[in-house]
Amino acid sequence: MKFLDLFSGIGGFRLGLQRAGHTPVGYVEIDKFARQSYQAMYDTSSEWTAEDIFKVTDEQWSEFNGKVELIAGGFPCQSFSIAGKREGFLNQTKGTLFFEVARAVKQIKPRFVFLENVKGLLNHDGGNTFRTILNTFDELGYDVEWRLLNSKDFGVPQNRERVYIIGHLRGDGGREVLSIFGEDDDVNSTIIKQIGNISDKDNFGGNPQTGRVYGINGLSPTLNTMQGGGREPKVMVKEATRKGYDIAIVGDSINVSQPNSKTRRGRVGHGIANTLLTGPEQAVLTSEYRIRKLTPRECWRLQAFPDELFDKAQEAGLSDSQLYKQAGNSVTVNVIEYIGHLLEATHEI
Secondary structure, three states: OEEEEEOOOOOHHHHHHHHOOOEEEEEEOOOHHHHHHHHHHOOOOOOEEEOOHHHOOHHHHHOOOOOOOEEEEEOOOOOOOOOOHHHOHHHHOOOOHHHHHHHHHHHHOOOEEEEEEEHHHHHHHHHHHHHHHHHHHHHHOEEEEEEEEEHHHHOOOEOOEEEEEEEEEOOOOOOOOHHHOOOOOOOOOOOOOOOOEOOOHHHHOOOOOOOEOOOOOOOOOOOOOOOHHHOOOOEEEEOOOOOOEEEEOOOOEEEOOOOOOOOOOOOEEOOOEOOOOOOOOEEEEOOOOOEEEOOHHHHHHHOOOOHHHHHHHHHOOOOHHHHHHHHHHOOOHHHHHHHHHHHHHHHOO
């Protein structure tokens, strides 16, 4: 299917959907650094693009009617007005980025809408935000399904829960997409590649082959640290719990932001990275028992971007701080690809 990539960032939706056989025809992104990366990473020379989605007119969107079958994107979670209900749910969302998504959908009438958001969307503003989104889609003629999925179940060692939403144009036929995920489904069919070495040869003088940052199953650390006697040294990490600390062993990830905080908890990821944010907060306990921050490249790998695309962004002159931010703001490519295959199967019905 041909698709539009809204709030494109560094193209997590684009890459995943392309891998699943879909074709991008345009993208929207306002951040100049994200655009710089996107244009360096992909061949966009023949594609339509816009920077500010608020400035795209209804007439411009309507040009894609009959040409685009899928609109995809991740949008920020924002509260909606509860005034003016008589004017309809779409008007309640005015001034928000979701309203701009809905406006594009109204003009283009794609067969599918594929959105991603944080887990908190489901209960944001007492559930009013998500309820308004569902009602808006209903008003536009779309039936909606959604599912909470975790990136760690899709071949990357990152604990990242996100809500994935699929809107179906009513009367178009087809079947539910996300119903394929049962409670006990094993969707982790992708072997996790090595994210990085737990020894940093340049900084710590260690042998870079003594271990890995993450285990191959993404859920437990690989402890090839050559420690005699089978005893694995441990490091205490301060946490706001009754015990006051958690135990980290070699290969565990550690969130190093606010190390003296009296309220932070859940700072240790046992063999798996915590959710990537937009800065260099993630670190790993190395085989020399030092805490090493993950590099931007490793953070991109946690979102399932191949090194060659990271290299293109880096070579385009992006700073490390921007590369960290872009990884934290991205969707996980493997999740998008998996759902993209399900959409393709539904599309063929």
